[in-house]
Amino acid sequence: MSSTANITQDWALLHEGRLAALVDVAIAAGEVTLQHFRKHDLVVDRKGDNSPVTVADREAEQKTRTLLSERFSGDTIAGEEFSEQSGESEYRWTVDPIDGTKSFICGVPLYSTLLALEHRGEPLAGIILIPALNQAVVAATGQGCFYTDDLTTWTAAKVSSQSNLSDAVFVTSEVKTFATRGDDDVYRRLEKSCFLTRTWGDGYGYLMVATGKADLMVDPICNAWDVAAMVPILTESGGRFTDWKGVETIRGGEGLGTNGRLHEEALKLVRST
Incomplete structure (x- = not known):
């Protein structure tokens, strides 16, 4: 096409x-x-x-x-x-x-x-x-x-070519959701590691990643209906969608959508230490 x-x-x-x-x-x-x-x-x-x-x-x-x-x-x-x-x-x-x-x-x-x-x-x-x-x-x-x-x-639609997390745009829906699941330190690590942080979240955040306007979207808590569309959208635009363990699933209770190049580095930040 x-x-x-x-x-x-x-x-x-x-x-x-x-x-x-x-x-x-x-x-x-x-x-x-x-x-x-x-x-x-x-x-x-x-x-x-x-x-x-x-x-x-x-x-x-x-x-x-x-x-x-x-x-x-x-x-x-x-x-x-x-x-x-x-x-x-x-x-x-x-x-x-x-x-x-x-x-x-x-x-x-x-x-x-x-x-x-x-x-x-x-x-x-x-x-x-x-x-x-x-x-x-x-x-x-x-x-x-x-x-x-x-x-x-x-x-x-195509994801960004950004390969440096320090120059990346990180988006999420609600900052307090990280604390709700006991992972407010994850948010702080992401914010500190990225160039710009904004709460352009929900489905719009994933649209931003799929079109190259943002580089990673992180959902600390989500349901299948929140992210069911994200695997084909991010895969076909050149990116990746997984849970925080790196599994490509819409039923992991959490989500990480990236341009692909930053995915492994972002996974390291979201995994609890």
Whole structure:
């Protein structure tokens, strides 16, 4: 595939249309979130773990599930807000309707809508959509990684060539999360070792790494739906995604996404001493 692409057309026949659907469905879910974004009457509830959730989270996930069920009724669908919908096919979808709900609630446009697809238990494709900015990065195994800032024109996405941690941009979601898991010293090591530290986190942080604007994104605590899209996106853009032990998994409870060149050095910093 060339450095520019019409994703939905080029991917229309792959995996019986699932790759093209990945993009279309994510955009539709993102549009649902925008209907509630920066609305003064937004009601915020608390889940069992005290994390916030809104009507936008629930409606966007329901939209995703409805669209996928209509087109691929035999596929399994998992998400953050509702119980898993089991299917008999070899495909599994994972949706996080709003990754960065706190940002969403505060009116910060860096929240993301995430959708990922697995085939036979292996990561196949994923998209990080930033609905409020019309930005997205999407990838599928063997098909490349592509970025857009208008949801129309897609260009090849590539990680940075940075090989010196001392010149690197390190991003994360919340500094206090390191302390929550008892690893505030890990944050201090990363901050001290890198050139610039910013909390451009959640899915947006991984988009920054995949497009070469940041060099490493670190999640001290995460769920599968937070990072299910990251393996294909970072792999196809030339980077790496693993847990803090160096295992390529979305179910390790933590995440490290880098440009690849810095991965081993970053692993040394995140591993507890």
